[in-house]
Amino acid sequence: MNHSLRGAGFGAALAVSALATPVLADDAPIKIGVIAENQAVAGSSIPQAAQLAADEINAKGGIGGRKIQLVSYDDHSSSAEAVRAFQRAVNEDHVNAVIASYASEVVLALEPWAARLKTVMITPGAASDVITENIAKNYEANKYTFHGYLTSGSLARLVCASAKDMMVDAYKMKTAVVMSEDAAWTKPLDAGYLKCLPEIGLKVLDEVRFSPNTTDFTPIFNKIEGLKPDVIITGISHVGVQPTVQWKSQQVPIPMFGISSQATNSTFWKDTNGAADGVLFQAVSGPGVAVTPKTLPFVDAFQKKFGNAPSYAGYTAYDEVYMIAEAVKRAGSMDEAKLVTAMEATDYVGTIGRIEFLPKSDPHVHGLRIGKGYITGLFLQWQDGKQVNLWPADLANGKIKFPAFVKVGSAK
Amino acid sequence: MKALEIEGLTKRFGGLTAARDISFSVEGGEILGLIGPNGSGKSTVMKSILGVERPTSGSVRIKGVEVAGWPPHKIARLGVGMVFQHSRPLHRQTVLENIALALTPDSLWRLLPDPATMAKARAIAERVGLSGVLDRKPATLPFADLRRIELAKAIARDPAVVLVDEPFAGLTARETGAFSELIAEMRHDGRAVLIVDHNVKSMASLADRVFAMYVGERIAEGPPQAVMNDETVRRVYLGGALTTASRPESAFKDAATPFLEVEGVDVFYDRAQALEKVSLHVHQGEFVAVVGLNGAGKTTLFNAISGLIPYRGVIRREGRSLAGVSPASIAAGGIVQAPEGRDLFTDMTVAENLDMGALRLKAGERTERLDWLFDLFPRLKERLRQTAGTLSGGEQQMLTIARALMTKPDLIILDEPTLGLAPIVMEQISKALERLRQTTDITVLLGEQNVTFALPHADRVYVLEHARIVWEGPPGRFAEEAGGRYI
Amino acid sequence: MARAFGPLLIALVVAFCLAFLPLWVSGYILGLLTTAYYFGVFSMAWDLLFGFANEVNFGPTFLIGLGAYTAGILDSLYQPPIAVCVAAGALAAVLGGVVLALPALRVRGPYFGLTTLVAVLILQNFIVVFADLTGGEIGLTVPDVISVSDKVNYWIALGFMSFSGLVLYGLSRSPVGLILQASGQDAVQAGALGFNVVKHKLASFIVSAFFSGLAGALMVFYLGVASVGTFVDIAVGVQVIVGAVLGGRRTILGGALGAIFLIGAGELLRPLGDLSNFIVSAVALVVVLVFPGGLMGLLGGSREAA
């Protein structure tokens, strides 16, 4: 017993001494904890992009002479490990703020800890609306949490906005079926779809929710096809490859349009053996798409340094380091309450658009403001092994194209 | 009031009646021996007393209380102790703790060892002769001491009735004596003791009365000597008058190096010695019978020859040692067993079972061999398409022998071919063996507890008793020289 | 008797020393050990069933999850004192233990194993289906925690593990434990000694469930969250079982040792990234293949290997 413990203690102590330096007064570095899922495709970009931002800031002399220092933790997609990492980050490594996770489960587990330990936390990728709802419910306690990515509700509205242009106006579509995995994050998403799709003129024929463990999608597609909608509006993240492949092999004649997180991965084409051809999906970034002047330089730098393209959470994590740095500068102190106020005042043009947090009066306080002039997102399509941006029109770098089996507008 | 009374006990398993209308009683201070060959139903009676089996009808009374249908733990607490043949002590606990366990009340709240219990356990250990090894773990003890632990556990609760299952199996002669004394002491303590064993001889000096069973029914009851001389018992164990057809050993050509030689073979199961310095030999073309009661070591001997279990000593085939040769190679080489458990492929048809024996035969040979076997066992031809599991016991036995013969063995080992068979079926198998012996020059090694069946065929006979060969000779001299040790 | 309590004495001395760990190691290590201690209790409770009652329970997380979620749901709905929630969690697990014991007394071996596995899958499905109550697959955040101090949490976990170890080990070595062991080893012989096998097996399920549920509930109020991934997933159950087998089955204390080793080794190997799980599994496999007595067997020499 002694033996293994001494070993563990020793190894971890080494790791700690390498990372933690004593807290000094004014020129002490600004420390940001980064808790992420390093083995997952989406998560691995988070610490990398954050490091890139920190290096850039430090290369320019830091913030008021203070360097940014990152402390990284891998949570292995586990809430328990994330909580442990958060505790260590605050109590042990004395970080000033934490960038945490793309998984809603993990962020929701950390939210109360941000409140208890009074430390600013921002997520680069979680989608659950509950995160911001919790802040609205108990602002004083939960004000330390910021939602640096789109909530499900926002995602629904962005999908509707693009569907209006791309489906309703372009192809005169009138009906849709919502197809979502049965998960917490899709509840507000579906609610959003059911509300906004009729508003843009798409009648929702049915809402099909399926178990995230589903492997056989045949019954689901058959059921949907029986309803003869013009388009399938998707809300999938846990699954992605399987429904896409079966959509192709069954030759479902209806286009898939909406949220499909796995489709944003650059490996998606290979994973599906090209079945991805024609899949339409919402994203905050796309290859070669200059959403803002900062987008492409970031992608290039990232590509150069790490040899692959960043995931969506990479963009936001990169921006968040800058946002925290600016907030520290505005707050003029490390006091967490002041830092919260300074964060709330954020108005920053990042890699995915202009970022502003919703005010205290909003039911999604500390969520991102969306819409024209802020974040609009993109709409991409897989075409011949490449992700092509189709929307908004001013950022489009291709034309919409469907595989032969999809009968657009004719499925009546 | 008798300590143990059985009345009209009947137990049926499906269509099989394992015990029919059995009645006996044992008083405090009395030892009753319950004997019978394998399959006679004595274990069923024992299990019914213990509550492991629920009797189909009849009554079991302990100290006058009707317990038929009770769960075992209630019967035990009423006053029944059991000395199991196979001891399974707790391996991480000491001898003393193992005995103390038997003294522990059946309560969920007994969390601390009770000093009084420990003292009592010590006292019991002393009585059974374990005081020297109280703090040792069972794994380090000799076999006899493990049996002593079982004995101590059985008497720990001061039961009125003690059942003892095959008390002397695996014990040396000296240990047997010591054990007999311990059992006699139980009688002295006023307990009713029921010893369950195969034959009378082992308990002749110990038991006050003996109750003999055969195929589920009572065949005799009385003082040991009377039961040993009982006509029916003698017929069951020894058979009637014998005609033998033995050939002298000098008639076989391989006198110098017999086909099969077993020399000084020892086999241990855990610490129990199952074979002790066993030597025998079989000549090419000879028919040798090894007779002995169940548990004497016949099956162990055959398994050692077939290479299925590790042994010390030497087993040679035509002068070459079989040590290190795999069981399959031994069988493929021509020493083939028709095992006691039959080991048939029960879901396969008779034809398929026979085919499994013909794996190494050419197609022509196979047909030829089949015809020969059908001639030997005509019943099998009728049953060719039936699955082996649905055959009667006798047919299964024929199939077992036929399957072994199908491989064209040099030596066939027949282990207890008559076990559990009706006399008429035995007769059929006996006839087949007779023909086999007369029409072929096959070598046979037969293991039997049924002397009547074995002797008429044998050229030579070995008697195996308590792991040792105790007699060797021609069948004609068996009854007068060895018969007495047998019942 | 003295020897029987030797390992316990050593363990208690080790636990006493561990109590001073917060004075000189980082909060991160403390957090790590806090989780490891709770897993230690899971493994020890599992070993009581496996090593003594001889019941292979593939679904330890059924009991753990019941305890964790009952406590968490109660807290999020009504916010009674934490002690009440934890007690309710333990009680729910005990009820679950009785439910699990029913098939155990009927079916054996792989069949019982599968029944326990299915119990976990059903629990998991119900958690997702009743997401409004349970938070579904993203977990249930509870409003209260026992403490925000890693030291306090560490001491609570250490104290709880020591207490559980003391009780479970004491129980396993007590007369009742011996009866249970005899019942697991050979029900017929135990019955012939006058022991009610059913009663004792049921009791062992209740005790094992009690500690599993209690540990699960306490862990909820340490983490502040109950989620499928932490408490119910089959992978968690696998870790509990591997911990117990690795530590040395039939030793109770080995469960704690194995669980701490697994979590500690996983952490030590973290620099290897994704390969760490692979290597931990490989090490555990080698131990199972080469040292079937487990870590306790290694520490205690071959004496205990029998």
Next chain:
Amino acid sequence: MLGWQILIDGFAISSLYALGATGFTLIFGVTGVLNLSHGGLMVAAAVGAWAAGSYWGFGALASAAVGVGACLILALATYGLIVRRLQLTTKIREEEKEIFILTATLLWGIMIQEAIAYLFTNNAKTVLPIVEGVVELAGVRTPKNELFTALICWIAIAGLWLAVNRSRVGKILLAASMNPRGVTLLGVELSRVYLAVWVIYGALAGVAGVLLGMFLGVSSYSAGPLTASAFSIVVLGGLGSVSGSLIAAYVVGYLETLTAYLISPAYREIPALLLLVIVMYVRPRGLLGRR
């Protein structure tokens, strides 16, 4: 229309379940081993085939062959490195070997799963389909791939049946499953029999894995659920009974498909699980189990 749909879709998925479970039950029936690395082996087959197609540019058939080959090699490793060692060791009591084999194969399965996640990420992957396109069947547009899957499953199962019931080796396997001692006593080396079973098992699991990857797609996460599903089907059918497993596979497959069509795809698994619990309580030895 709906009836036909359920009938056709349920058939394909059930056939796949059946093939996956057949190998699992064969190994149990003949060697008495419950191989908990089963799901890992199937995933290895699928990912092997995927990698052959997308990294080395193999064609669909060649990729499938690579997948099956990978599975075969891993199955033999499972036997040679783990199961056989545990079966032969004298350090573990016989009655405890079962739990050791379960634990060891479980750990081995996790190793395979983690290795796949490390080498190829844990993204879901699909194997290059051998046939593409759709056909109309009783008014139901059915992917040829689905029919192909069902067809290959049945060819494999029928092949196994023929091999077991018509060939010499098959007869020996069958005999060994009924009575291993009887086989030894007739001069057949059991170790060779076991080796043959593991080879057959590896091929069956490989084919099932590749088809699964082709038809539905798999990720390293699928390993556990695949093992659990095979285990459930085999126990439901009665351990060691191949025909029982086939029936159980169809019961589970159709129950899931019916639930997905008629109730909700969200509750797909639940009725099958409940059925399993009921069977365990009412008829613990499974539908066609003998013991």
